[in-house]
Amino acid sequence: MNRPDGDRGGPGGLEKKSSHTADLPAARSSALANRLPRLLAALCDRLPEDRLTIVEQVLAATANPQDPLLSRFIADQPAAGLAPQLSEIMRAWSAEAPLMTGQGIALALATARSFPRPRPAQVAVSGPMSASTPARLTSGVAVEVIRSARTSLLIASFAAHGARNVVAEIERAVDRGVRVDLLLEESTQASTAFAALPDHVHIWHRTGTAGVLHAKLIAADRHTALLGSANLTDRALSDNIELGVVLRDPHVVESLVDHFRWLLVPENQIMRPA
Template identity: 75%
Template sequence: MPGARSSTHPYRLPVLLAALGERLPADRMAVLEHVLERASGPDDVLVSRFIAAQTAAGLTHQLTEITRAWRTEAPDMTGAGLALALATARSHPRTRPAQVVISGPVGASVPARLTSGVAVEVIGSATTSLLIASFAAHGARDVVAEIGRAVDRGVAVDLLLEESTQAAAAFAALPRRVQIWHRVGGTGVLHAKVIAADRHTALLGSANLTDRALSDNIELGVVLRDPRLVEPLIEHFHWLLTPENNVLRRM
């Protein structure tokens, strides 16, 4: 790339690439890098076809902005060069900031991901434990299926569910070694919504594990990928699960 511009006119391409790296998981980045490796430049049809095929909220806009900056700021750089830059950044992982997650209508330029896909992704990232809480649950077949796959690979699963909504029925097909917990009496209800994988990733938000909440309702959440934030959350729920504290009971 040419020399750095003045501070009043910085290059946008590195910033846009960094933002994309923060958004996409490693496997999605690898797919993009493979496309770029075969592209001659920003106007290559391979690039435009890849962008047009994206369905995640705001991703088409984000990739289009990268292509515009590539064309303006580094027109002589090949796709292989851009892929190498992305791969280099991916090889040095860093703590990822909180990421906005939504359900319902979304504008094309909003850099947010959809709750339904993120929920499945977080569950799929678990290697040892899953802690999932929801006030209501109905349908959500992709989520239930992903939990089943987690159980098959040896992940310990705790489901914290509100008894009054009969949420446990949505998970009846899961193996019996999945532990289901209900609130012990009292005047309050279990209203938390969280999906936590191991101690590294947690999805927090307003969406219950229902088909409408995951896709159609107007819902809002965040994904945390900083263990320093996720671990205290897990410790709180482990305290709630401790029998001596008489907060939750195992079914």
């Protein structure tokens, strides 16, 4: 049985099929096609919302990934590893979506930022910062976590001295109605660093002499917590070689908060008001 010309496997049929597909771009591998979205999502995981908003504004003002404005912005980023991360996004933009404007990339970043999803743990360091892993300075992360609190702040530190930015951010939290509990080691006179805070800030010391309070924790509500080696001192937050991690998984943070709240229960006779 003869088939219509369009169905033939001969030269005529091939030529007809070719005429419909000649202008289509070659298919990319799935790994390459998903690279730009993954990089934008990773940037959302790293930066706080106010910093992401700035990146979006810069992107929206650029015409393409080669725009000098964008190059200058990337070169000015002081955070370790951030400039290479942004440069990688620009390379993926150029390779995968060269016709998309900066406004389009900014919209994609804003969409990724607004999409609710679990956020991974984030590294915080003090002292010298390398580009080997995305990390942020402990002093800035501590302020950011305190600023995110809406109902309660639970802070523990073995020592405290100076740390004016942290103290000022705690005072702002108190002004917006946040309950603040400071668990401090009495033997280091850590409470003197917070003497200027309002009287209704709750300061706690450990009862008895068996051991000391050595934990370092800043927990905002029950959603975000900074754990690490750094005390609330100027040197520990910026100059010492310290390591910490920010947790944003409420299930994990809730268990931490519940443990420290249990320590404060008077019947347990572990902590007492200062």
